[in-house]
Amino acid sequence: MTSEKSGHHAQLTKWKVSANGVFARIFLAFLTTAGIFYINIMPALVSGLKQGLNFTNQQAGFVSSANLYGAAAGALLAVFLVKHINWKKWAYVLLIAILALDFASIFISSSNLMISVRCVHGLVGGLLVGIGFAVISRTQDADKTFGYLLLIQWGLGGLGIMYLPAMVPEFGTSALFVALMSFTFVSLLMLPFLPEYPVAAVDPLALVKTSVRRKPLILNLTAIFLFQAANMGLFAYVIGLGRAQGLTMEFMSPALASASWVALFGSLLVILIGTKYGRAIPLIVAILLTALCSWALIYSEIASVYLLANVIIGITWAFVLPYMFGICSELDKAGQLAALGGFASKMGLASGPMVAAFMLTEDDYQLVIYAAAGVLIVAAAMVYMPARLLDKSK
Numbered sequence: 132m133t134s135e136k137s138g139h140h141a142q143l144t145k146w147k148v149s150a151n152g153v154f155a156r157i158f159l160a161f162l163t164t165a166g167i168f169y170i171n172i173m174p175a176l177v178s179g180l181k182q183g184l185n186f187t188n189q190q191a192g193f194v195s196s197a198n199l200y201g202a203a204a205g206a207l208l209a210v211f212l213v214k215h216i217n218w219k220k221w222a223y224v225l226l227i228a229i230l231a232l233d234f235a236s237i238f239i240s241s242s243n244l245m246i247s248v249r250c251v252h253g254l255v256g257g258l259l260v261g262i263g264f265a266v267i268s269r270t271q272d273a274d275k276t277f278g279y280l281l282l283i284q285w286g287l288g289g290l291g292i293m294y295l296p297a298m299v300p301e302f303g304t305s306a307l308f309v310a311l312m313s314f315t316f317v318s319l320l321m322l323p324f325l326p327e328y329p330v331a332a333v334d335p336l337a338l339v340k341t342s343v344r345r346k347p348l349i350l351n352l353t354a355i356f357l358f359q360a361a362n363m364g365l366f367a368y369v370i371g372l373g374r375a376q377g378l379t380m381e382f383m384s385p386a387l388a389s390a391s392w393v394a395l396f397g398s399l400l401v402i403l404i405g406t407k408y409g410r411a412i413p414l415i416v417a418i419l420l421t422a423l424c425s426w427a428l429i430y431s432e433i434a435s436v437y438l439l440a441n442v443i444i445g446i447t448w449a450f451v452l453p454y455m456f457g458i459c460s461e462l463d464k465a466g467q468l469a470a471l472g473g474f475a476s477k478m479g480l481a482s483g484p485m486v487a488a489f490m491l492t493e494d495d496y497q498l499v500i501y502a503a504a505g506v507l508i509v510a511a512a513m514v515y516m517p518a519r520l521l522d523k524s525k
Contacts, residue, residue, distance in 0.1 A: 146323075146324060147324060147325065147326045148324050148325065148326070149326075150270065150326045150328065151270050151271045151272070153279075154324075155270070155325065155326070156270070156275065156276045156279040157279055157283070158321040158322075158324060158325050159263060159266060159267050159270070159276060159279075159280075159325065160276070160279040160280040160282070160283040160284075161283060161314075161317065161318040161321050162222060162259070162263050162266075162318050162321065162322060162325070163259075163260055163263030163264060163267065163280055164280065164283050164284050164287075164314070164318070165226060165229065165256070165259060165314060165315045165318035165319075166202065166205075166225070166229060166255070166256025166257060166258070166259035166260040166263070167202055167256050167257070167260050167477075168284070168287070168288075168311055168314045168315075169195075169198060169311055170199070170284075170288075170363070170480060171284045171285065171287065171288025171291065171391070172288055172291035172292055172295060172307070172310070172311075173195060173363065173366055173367045173484075174292055174296075174366060174367065174368075174369050174370045174387060175291055175292050175295040175296050175299075175307065175370075176191075176194075176195060176307055177191045177192065177194075177195055177367050177368065177370070177371075177484075178191075178296050178299075178370045178371070179295065179296065179299040179304050179306070179307045180194055180245075180304060182296075182299050182300065183299045183300075183303045183304040183307075184240055184242075184245075184304055186242055188368075188371065188488065188491050188494075189488050189489075189491075189492075190242040192367065192368075192484045192485065192487065192488030192491075193242075193246055193485070193488060194242065194245050194246050194249055195249075195367055195484045196481045196482075196484050196485040196488070197246045197247075197249050197250040197253065198249040198250065198252060198253040198256075198481075199253055199363075199477055199478075199480045199481030199484070200250065200253065200477075200478075200481040200485075201249070201250040201251060201252065201253025201254040201255075201256075201257060202253035202254070202256050202257030202260065202477040202480070202481070203253075203257060203474055203477035203478040203480075203481055204253075204254050204257060205253065205254040205255060205256060205257025205258035205259070205260070205261060205477075206257040206258070206260055206261040206264075206473040206474040206476070206477050207257075207261075207471075207474040208254075208257075208258055208261065209257070209258050209260070209261020209262050209264070209265065209473065209474075210261065210471050210474065212258075212261075212262075213261065213262055213265040214265075214330055216262075218262050218265070218266055218328070219322065219325070219327065221258075221259075221262060222259060222262060222263075222322055223319070223322065225255055225256075225258060225259040225262075226259065226315055226318060226319045226322070227319070228255045229252065229255055229256055229259070229315050230312055230315050230316065230319075232248060232251060232252040232255065233252065233308045233311045233312045233315065234308070234312060235248060236248055236249065236252070236304075236308045237304070237305045237308045237309070253477075257473070257474075257477055260473050260477070261473045261474070264456070264472065264473040266328045267280070267460070268459075268460040269328045269329075269330070270328070272405060273456070273457055273460040273461075274401060274405055274406060274453050274454060274456075274457035274460075275401070275402050275405060275453075277401070277452065277453035277456045277457060277460075278398045278399070278401035278402040278453045279398070279402065280398075280453070281394075281397065281398035281401075281449040281452055281453055282395055282398040282399065282402070282449070284449075285391045285392070285394040285395055285397075285398065285445065285449050286391070286392065286395055287314065288391050289387075289388040289389070289390070289391025289392040289394075290388065291310055292384065292387045292388045292391060293384055293385060293387075293388030294384075295307055295310060296370070296380060296384050297380075297384065346516075347458075347516055347517030347520050347521075348459070348471075348517070350513050350514065350516055350517050351455060351458045351459065351472075351513075351514060351517040351518075352459075352471060352472065352475040353475070353510075353513050354455065354510045354511075354513035354514035354517075355452075355455050355456075355472055355475040355476050355479060356475045356476070356478055356479040356482075357479065357506050357507070357509055357510035357513065358418065358421075358451060358452075358455070358479065358507065358510040358514075359475075359476050359477075359478075359479030359480045359483065360478075360479035360480070360482045360483040360486070360506060361421075361425070361479075361483060361502075361503040361504075361506040361507045361510065362421070362425075362444065362448055362483065362503070362507075363479065363480045363483035363484055364482075364483030364484060364486060364487040364499060364502070364503055365425060365428065365444075365483075365487070365499060365500065365503045366444075366483075367483065367484040367487065368484070368487055368491065368496070368499065369383075369387065369428075369441065370383055370387070371491075371494075371496070372428065372431055372496045373431060373437060375494055375496055376431040376432040376437070377432055378431065378432075378434060378437060382434060383437075386434075386437065386438045386441065387441060389438070389442065390438070390441040390442045390444070390445040391445055393442045393445060393446060394442070394445030394446050394448065394449045395449065396446055396449075397417075397445070397446040397447060397448065397449030397450030397451075398449040398450065398453060400450055401449075401450060401453040401454065406457075406522075409518070409522035410454050410457070410458065410518040410521060410522055411515055411518035411519040411522050413450070413454065414451060414454055414455070414511070414514050414515070414518050415511050415514075415515055415518075417447040417450050417451050418447070418451055418507055418508075418510055418511040418514070419507075419508065419511055420443060420447050421443075421444055421447040421448065421451070421507050422503075422504045422505075422507035422508050422511070423504075424439075424440040424441075424443045424444045424447075425440070425444060425500060425503045425504045425507060426500060426501070426504040427439075427440040428440050428441075428496075428500050429497060429500055431496075452476075454518070455472065455514065456472050456473075456476075458472075458514075458517055458518060458521060459471065459472035460472075461521055483503075486502070487499045490502070
């Protein structure tokens with residue numbers, strides 16, 4: 132009987148991908164993205180809700196924020212759960228729940244009901260993302276795995292932004308939710324091939340080392356929150372901004388899709404160079420460049436400026452995040468702090484569109500742009516110390 136069990140176990144192991152190989156990183160990237168893929172098609176989602184269901188700027192913004200605040204709560208819950216659960220069993224249940232909630236969203240036309248359902252969707256998805264972040268932290272060179280995560284998100288997000296806005300007038304908002312369901316289904320098919328990633332035994336000295344790094348952790352988490360809030364506050368309304376400046380949908384959809392695809396170079400760069408040049412200098416340069424390009428969107432009536440600014444923001448966004456999450460992972464290989472990084476990220480992603488929605492009562496996109504650029508500069512100041520500290524310890 133024992134030999135049968137061991138033979139069965141060997142057979143199962145045979146079909147698993149290598150724990151730190153490229154396929155494992157890609158599958159983990161899909162799993163972690165499945166809960167929050169709507170973030171990467173946020174302009175299409177906000178525009179689709181306004182166009183397909185006649186939601187106002189505020190209503191569409193509140194739907195996206197509810198989704199993201201729910202995700203933040205789920206990511207926070209993951210911090211306390213992740214060391215005590217069978218992550219793979221939970222992932223199966225959460226993926227199926229996400230599929231069901233996206234399917235239910237197809238039939239909703241009330242803004243209040245949509246806000247409530249998407250908040251629950253966010254909670255489930257955020258928990259899955261928190262689990263995914265924790266498991267990624269158990270891989271070698273977690274920065275590289277986070278690089279693959281951004282690579283998947285931006286690559287497929289570009290496809291969504293390219294085609295979904297044009298499909299809404301013909302198929303309604305169901306086009307948006309079917310796209311989300313398709314991504315979740317593919318992630319579900321990949322899950323059986325991932326290894327178990329047990330929690331590694333922690334060196335007591337490493338625990339002492341981690342405990343005295345509370346200040347850099349708080350600074351890094353704050354920087355993640357501010358960076359995500361500033362970027363998503365602009366990104367959620369980038370189609371509305373273009374429309375207000377006289378740009379056409381025929382120009383904006385391919386322009387924003389191109390920006391997402393070119394952004395792949397940001398995450399590819401992280402995969403290629405890792406921490407060869409440290410984290411501090413690359414982070415500061417990239418965040419300040421993001422601030423400059425955000426400010427440049429003031430001149431969005433010039434089509435080339437709108438395109439170039441969005442392209443560079445995409446590259447720097449996909450470049451900065453893996454390093455920020457990598458800082459969290461360096462502080463805790465069990466993955467709890469990486470899950471906390473996911474919480475800070477979701478809170479930022481939720482707060483950006485919410486604050487921007489209140490600023491946009493008079494469609495005053497300039498105010499949103501100036502606020503985003505200023506917040507990004509503060510984020511750069513916050514992340515410098517923890518990044519520099521890790522660079523010195525290397």
